[in-house]
Amino acid sequence: MKKSLAGSAILLSLVLAGGLAANAAQASTAGVQTAAATQTVTPEQTAALAAKLNSLRPTDGSTLAAQLNAQVAIDDDLSAAVVPTACNPSTPVRDWAAAQRADWTAADQQFADALNSFQPLLLDALLWPQDAGSTFGLTGEFTTDVTHTFRDLGRFWDIDATGIRLVPMKGTMLTDPARMYRLFHVAYGLPDAISTALATEVVTTVNQPKFDYGNHPFFSFNAFAYPGAVIPGFVIPKMIVMGDGVLEAFKAIGYSDVTAQAILAHEYGHQVQFADNLFTTALTGPEATRRTELMADSFAAYFLTHARGDALQYKRIQQFDQVFFQLGDCGFTNPGHHGTHTQRLRAVDWGYSIVRSAPDQGHILPSRTFAGLFETQLPIIVA
Ligand SMILES: [Zn+2]
Secondary structure, eight states, X not given: OOSOOOTHHHHHHHHHHOSSOSSTTSOOOTTSOOOTTOOOOOHHHHXXXXXXXXXXXXXXXXXXXXXXXXXXXXXXXXGGGTSOOSOOOOOHXXXXXXXXXXXXXXXXHHHHHHHHTTOHHHHHHHHSOOOTTOOOSTTSTTHHHHHHHHHHHHHHSSSOOTTOEEEEEOGGGGGOHHHHHHIIIIISOOOHHHHHHHHHHHHHHHSSGGGGGGTOGGGSOOEEEEOOEEETTEEEOOEEEEEHHHHXXXXXXXXXTXXXXXXXXXXXXXXXXXXXXXXXXXXOHXXXXXXXXXXXXXXXXXXXXXXXTTOOOHHHHHHHHHHHGGGGOSOTXXXXXXXXXXXXXXXXXXXXXXXXXXXXXXXXXXXXXXXHHHHHHHHHHHO
């Protein structure tokens, strides 16, 4: 990450770059990363590694990685903020994400894209979830918000929450040779020697200041929910995974008071859907995904503003969602499309309206009742 940007970008990049607190109000970021192992990596070496990663990535769908990918409710819209596409209007988050890559060369971008296409953090979290003593955010600054909101969600919704694990997603995984090796070897079935060599090269390349030694938000700009599965060799629990990158991005643009709560409430909405079997619908393709995503948005708004949920001010949720939903306006034909900005805001408005109009503010609707009301409202939300 560039440290010599003019104006506000300096402040923002310092938040992530560690070592120097930009002002007294920001928590110390000391100890986030070390520069000890940095080696010189030339642009030619970086480009060659990008090409190698792309050529070695299996595409036949038979890998463990492909099987898992088909089951996960990834909130792809988040990564849409950092992956350059033809439809990328300027928004505070996209501008921030672009500023974090201001010192990347074309080869750096190729490498980061090639590495992300292996979904290393997502697959590592699914196959080898590490939630003991978890911290959230680069310096753990979101740990309290995330863990308390998760506990509150478990009490609020009427599903059995006991098996749901809350797992962080941290880019430092990319600088761990053993974890990179097992990703290539186990998740992608690449031969032993190739996996070892790739892991070594990736670790060396990521271990540079411009990639924040793995902590660059480009690698962990995501959050997702998983329903749990048993596959040969693995018993994968139900889980919600929260990436540091997305938390840092919204913190940098001024939303640290609601970011973790809002994203987690949406992901937990997917867990309610898994538990209640709410994925069944006559809709198909992008319309089916849009339905479950908008429903998760409504679940989130209901919890966030309910007196027995997070009891947050609706105005503040709206402000956050205005910015958050700007990430999802591209790719209408994408099977992962979450709904337009307007549709998502309508889904949130509707969730809040159920709170506001309830005769008994202390009553929490059963999740299936809430989902039934949503189903009736859906045509109006997407109209
Ligand atoms: Zn979602």
